[in-house]
Amino acid sequence: MNNSDIPSYYDYREVIEDEDNIEINVDSEVVVNSRTHIKIIFTAKKEYPVRTQFRFIIPYGWRAINLQNDFCTVDSSVEGTVKASNSQIELLYVLKEHINKGDVIEFNYNKSKTQHSAGELAYFDTVFCAFDVKYPKDKLFTRISKKEIKMISEKASFFLVKLPTIYHGVPVDIQIVALDNFGNRDYNFNSEINIEGNDCLSFPYTAEMEHGYAKLEESLTFKNICDKHTKVKNLLRDNKGYEDFPVVKELRSNIGKLYVSCGDLNGTSNPIVWDNDYAKQSLQVYWGDTHIHTREFSDGIGTGRDGFHYAKKEILHDFAALGDHLNQRFNRWMEGKKTGLFPYTQQVWRSLVNLCKEFTDDKFSAIPAYEWSGRVIYAKLLLNLDCPYDMISDKVILFPLNSAKNAPLIDYASKEGCYQDQLYESLKGMECAIISHTPISWSMGTSWSEVNNDYEKVVEIYSQHGSSEEYGGGYRPLITNRKGSSVQAALNKGFKLAFIGGGDDHYTHPGRSVKQYKLRKVAASLRYKPGIAGIFSDQLNSISLIKSLNERKCYATTGNRMWIKIKINSTLMGQQTIVSEPPIIIITVCGTTQVESVELIKNGKVIAVRAPADDRIKFAYKDDELKSGEEAYYYIRVTQFDGERGWSSPIWVRANFN
Numbered sequence: 001m002n003n004s005d006i007p008s009y010y011d012y013r014e015v016i017e018d019e020d021n022i023e024i025n026v027d028s029e030v031v032v033n034s035r036t037h038i039k040i041i042f043t044a045k046k047e048y049p050v051r052t053q054f055r056f057i058i059p060y061g062w063r064a065i066n067l068q069n070d071f072c073t074v075d076s077s078v079e080g081t082v083k084a085s086n087s088q089i090e091l092l093y094v095l096k097e098h099i100n101k102g103d104v105i106e107f108n109y110n111k112s113k114t115q116h117s118a119g120e121l122a123y124f125d126t127v128f129c130a131f132d133v134k135y136p137k138d139k140l141f142t143r144i145s146k147k148e149i150k151m152i153s154e155k156a157s158f159f160l161v162k163l164p165t166i167y168h169g170v171p172v173d174i175q176i177v178a179l180d181n182f183g184n185r186d187y188n189f190n191s192e193i194n195i196e197g198n199d200c201l202s203f204p205y206t207a208e209m210e211h212g213y214a215k216l217e218e219s220l221t222f223k224n225i226c227d228k229h230t231k232v233k234n235l236l237r238d239n240k241g242y243e244d245f246p247v248v249k250e251l252r253s254n255i256g257k258l259y260v261s262c263g264d265l266n267g268t269s270n271p272i273v274w275d276n277d278y279a280k281q282s283l284q285v286y287w288g289d290t291h292i293h294t295r296e297f298s299d300g301i302g303t304g305r306d307g308f309h310y311a312k313k314e315i316l317h318d319f320a321a322l323g324d325h326l327n328q329r330f331n332r333w334m335e336g337k338k339t340g341l342f343p344y345t346q347q348v349w350r351s352l353v354n355l356c357k358e359f360t361d362d363k364f365s366a367i368p369a370y371e372w373s374g375r376v377i378y379a380k381l382l383l384n385l386d387c388p389y390d391m392i393s394d395k396v397i398l399f400p401l402n403s404a405k406n407a408p409l410i411d412y413a414s415k416e417g418c419y420q421d422q423l424y425e426s427l428k429g430m431e432c433a434i435i436s437h438t439p440i441s442w443s444m445g446t447s448w449s450e451v452n453n454d455y456e457k458v459v460e461i462y463s464q465h466g467s468s469e470e471y472g473g474g475y476r477p478l479i480t481n482r483k484g485s486s487v488q489a490a491l492n493k494g495f496k497l498a499f500i501g502g503g504d505d506h507y508t509h510p511g512r513s514v515k516q517y518k519l520r521k522v523a524a525s526l527r528y529k530p531g532i533a534g535i536f537s538d539q540l541n542s543i544s545l546i547k548s549l550n551e552r553k554c555y556a557t558t559g560n561r562m563w564i565k566i567k568i569n570s571t572l573m574g575q576q577t578i579v580s581e582p583p584i585i586i587i588t589v590c591g592t593t594q595v596e597s598v599e600l601i602k603n604g605k606v607i608a609v610r611a612p613a614d615d616r617i618k619f620a621y622k623d624d625e626l627k628s629g630e631e632a633y634y635y636i637r638v639t640q641f642d643g644e645r646g647w648s649s650p651i652w653v654r655a656n657f658n
Contacts, residue, residue, distance in 0.1 A: 009328060009342040012132055012141035012335075020045045022145040024129050029150045032120050032182060035113040036062075040131055040145075041106050048099035051136040056091045056107040057335045059127035059149055061119035061301050061507070063110075064088035071115065076105040088333050121507055122151040122184035123302050124309035130335065141336065153184035156212065159193070159260045159267025160513060162316040163220065165285035165534070165563060167274040171218035174203065175316055176260055176267070178212040183512040185314040186212045191262050198256035200224070201272075209262075213313075220258075226274040227253040232584060232620050239619035244611060251616045255563065255590045270561035271590040271616075277565075277572060283536045283553070286545065287561055288319035289510035290369065290435060290533060291396050291463065291502040297324035297344075297352065298371075299331045301522065302508030304352065308359040308366050315511040317532070318540055321369035322352060323396040323504075327413050333506075333522055343411045344370065353404045360401060360542075367542045368404035371396050371437070372423055373444070374412040383415050391485070392420065393446035394437040396460070396502070400543045403431060420450045427455065433549040435460055435500065439487060440468035441525075442480040448490050453497075457550045461487050461499040461647055462531040462558055464506075469637075470604070475645060476558070479525045488604040491633055491650065498552035498574045498649035499635075501531025501559070511559060531558050557646035563590040564648045566636050573635070573649040578656050582624045583634075585651075590616040591640045599637040628657035 006013060021043040030036050040056055056074075058065065065072050065088060074082045074093050083092040093105060110117040126148040132141040156178035164172045178189040189212040197203050202221045207214045227250040239245050258269040278285075292307045293300030300307075304322055311320035328342040349370075356366035374392035379385040392412075399407045408426045410417040417423065427434070434456045439446035444465075461469055466478040471486045490497055503510045506522040511532050521527075536553035537544045548554065552574030555564055564573075565588040571577035587610075589598050594615050600608040608621045626632055632655075636648040 009338050010336045011338050012143050014143040020144065022131050024131070024145060024147040026129060026147065026149060028148070029152055030118050031152055032118060032122050032154055032180070032184060033116045034118045035110065035116055036118040037111055037113050038109040038129055039106065039111070040129065041104065042131060044099050044101055044103045046101060048095060049136060050095050050098055052095045052099070053134040054093045054105060055085070055132035055134070055141055057128070057130035057132065058089045058109055059119070059129060060089055060295060060333060060335070061121050061123065061127060062089065063115060063117040063119065065091050071110060073108045073111065074105065077103045086330070086332060086339065087335055090335055119151070120182040121302070121509055122153045123306045123508070125303045125306050126150050153186045154180040154182070156186035156189045156265060157181045158265060160316060161258055161260050161267045161269035163258065163269045163272040165270060165273060165561065166278050166283065167222055167272050168279050171221045172272070173218060174216040174220050174258065176207065176209065176214045177314060177316060178209060178265070179314070179513060181514065183315070183509060183514045188212070193260055193262040195258055195260055197258040198252070200253045201256040201258070203258060220272070222256070222274055224253060226276055230618065232586065235586065235618060235620035236584070236622060239610060244613040245617055245619060247613060247616060248618050251590070251618055255616055268592060270592060271563040273563050273590065275565065277567065278536065282538045285534045286318035286537055286540055287532050287534055288317040289503040289505060289530060290321045290367070290398060290500065291323040291371070291437065291460070291504050292320060292508060292510045293324055293504070293506045294322055294508055295331060295334045297322065297348065298328050299325065300506040300508055301333050304355050307508035307510060308355065310508060311510050312359060312364045315513065317364070317511055319365040319367060319545055320510055321367040321396070321398055323369045323371045325373050326370045326409060327373070327411055341413050343413070344409045346409070349407070349409055350405060353401070356401055356404070362540070365540055365542050365545060366401070367398050367545065368401060368407070369396055369398045370409070372410060372412050374418055374420065378413045379418050382413055383418060385415065385418070388419070389447060389450045391445050391447040391482070392450060393439060394444040395423070396435045396437055397427070398433045398542070398546055398549070400431050400546055402543065407432070420452070424452050424455045431543070431546060433458060433546045435502070437502065437504065438463055438465045438468055438478060439490065440471065440481055440485045441465060441478050442482050445482045445485045447485060448493055448495065451495065453495050457496070457498060457552055458500055458554065459487055459490065459497040460502040461556050463502040463504040464526045464528050464530050465504060466528055469647070476528050492604055496552070496576070496652055498549070498554050499556040499647045500533035500554050501556035502533065503530030505530045513559065529559050531556060532561070534561070552649055555646065555648050558644045560592040560640070560644045560646070562592050562638060562646045563588070564636055564638055564646050566634065566648045566651055568634070568651050568653060571651055573651055576652040578654050580657060582622055582626055583653055584620050584622045585634055586618070586620045587636055588618045589636070589638050591638065592644070594641045596639045596641045600634065601637055602634050603632050626653070626655050628655050630655050
């Protein structure tokens with residue numbers, strides 16, 4: 001990195017030189033979760049004055065610096081003080097006496113190899129150890145040595161198998177990736193695998209995986225034409241009570257899954273569905289994460305390239321968006337970043353847009369985005385303004401790639417951009433999607449009096465923070481719950497909002513297929529695995545995806561690509577309808593594993609619960625309680641036995657009976 005490439009919010013300049021003898025002893029390739037030892041030895045070839053600071057940098061994503069139990073130690077031939085830094089990956093040694101030529105400072109990290117220190121994430125970009133120095137009168141550190149390290153995965157422990165969700169009558173691709181216990185792709189996995197599947201599907205029975213990946217192009221089809229839908233009267237008759245419910249014939253012929261194995265390794269695909277309602281509109285479900293943080297642009301650990309590479313090549317997302325804070329903040333999991341607020345510049349934004357262009361093709365859409373993170377405290381303390389809101393929420397804003405370079409960068413720590421009405425005004429006429437994040441939380445939450453439903457059509461019902469569906473805890477609760485700010489509270493106030501799952505991923509491993517507790521925590525509030533969004537769109541590009549979000553054509557899960565469908569007459573999720581008689585709601589679900597329950601929710605209350613015998617169910621429910629002149633919203637909540645969950649977006653109904 002040239003000094004001209006180092007942003008102003010870093011506290012160092014890079015001058016790699018050989019004036020001093022610096023040895024960085026650590027392997028060039030390190031397996032994740034290993035007991036790795038780092039030794040850095042500095043031997044002076046010149047003199048250094050008292051109060052000179054030396055700084056040791058460990059790789060980002062590794063176990064944090066800890067001076068207890070001799071996990072990290074500094075041994076020196078000259079007296080000094082060991083100091084912890086604001087950063088989790090830095091350690092300082094401040095001289096108490098003059099250094100002469102030949103004096104030595106030695107830093108050891110996990111010398112006894114008692115801890116699994118090397119982190120659990122295999123990044124696409126290299127990580128590094130570094131050694132910095134700062135003279136007493138210097139304003140910046142000088143980086144004088146660095147060693148790059150390539151992180152590699154453990155051996156594969158399971159397969160991720162991806163199929164297109166909706167079948168359109170033509171052969172489709174099968175994609176398979178081998179992942180380790182932490183969701184990293186095992187690039188050393190090269191084996192033949194076996195493939196089985198439901199009887200309705202035709203597919204190859206084996207595949208050769210190379211570098212942990214296999215793509216079988218146009219190799220899967222349905223055997224027969226799409227079966228007719230089961231008659232509504234049969235769905236109403238067969239699905240009553242709380243017993244296991246029969247699987248109707250069409251679910252065996254029109255929904256299929258694949259099962260992949262190799263020795264002790266296994267994997268199950270997402271459902272592929274032959275559904276005429278969506279197929280005749282040429283719609284496909286595209287899966288991805290709209291909320292990823294990086295160390296380049298705000299407070300994550302990996303780089304933007306790490307995030308997009310993982311989404312595209314390892315977890316097999318269809319789209320992803322970096323939702324970094326527009327006003328960059330101090331990052332305690334990164335080296336050399338100053339404390340304070342550093343607004344985006346046009347140069348930073350252009351670099352993000354160019355990165356999106358680099359990763360975007362006809363199979364993957366990288367969407368330019370940022371997170372507008374307003375706070376009442378900014379208005380009251382930083383800006384000395386009378387805040388008209390009792391809460392100002394975080395919002396992720398997505399822009400089409402072709403016009404993103406002209407997107408307004410609205411600084412939420414400025415008098416011109418700290419309120420929602422200023423945000424909406426600045427975005428007026430722009431193609432974009434605005435998504436409120438963790439609305440139920442205190443620090444990032446939503447009062448809903450602030451929200452303009454003409455601009456915001458979608459809400460993040462789930463993220464790594466937890467579920468914002470309803471107040472009072474329950475399923476994967478957030479650390480803080482703000483009364484009146486839940487998604488159901490917003491719907492009950494009359495807001496028409498579709499649902500998505502998001503990540504708020506700070507590891508640049510969006511949609512990671514493992515539980516959050518298996519990873520080092522960036523923050524205590526990030527406790528769960530990231531969610532993902534399923535978007536119905538006729539094309540895989542940022543323009544179409546954003547258009548579909550604003551049309552409420554989407555649904556949410558906690559990470560699994562399950563199939564959820566809700567229908568009233570010809571009206572599908574995200575839409576509004578007028579009914580002339582009590583509505584019959586038809587629900588179709590297929591999970592990625594056995595489904596525990598399917599709940600039909602009306603106006604925030606569960607009005608029906610169904611328990612399928614295995615992974616799929618279709619049933620109908622007639623709402624005789626809805627009276628003429630009333631309005632209601634209905635949506636589906638699916639819970640699997642593995643603890644994962646999904647939510648359809650609502651359908652809004654107005655009754656007008658003759």
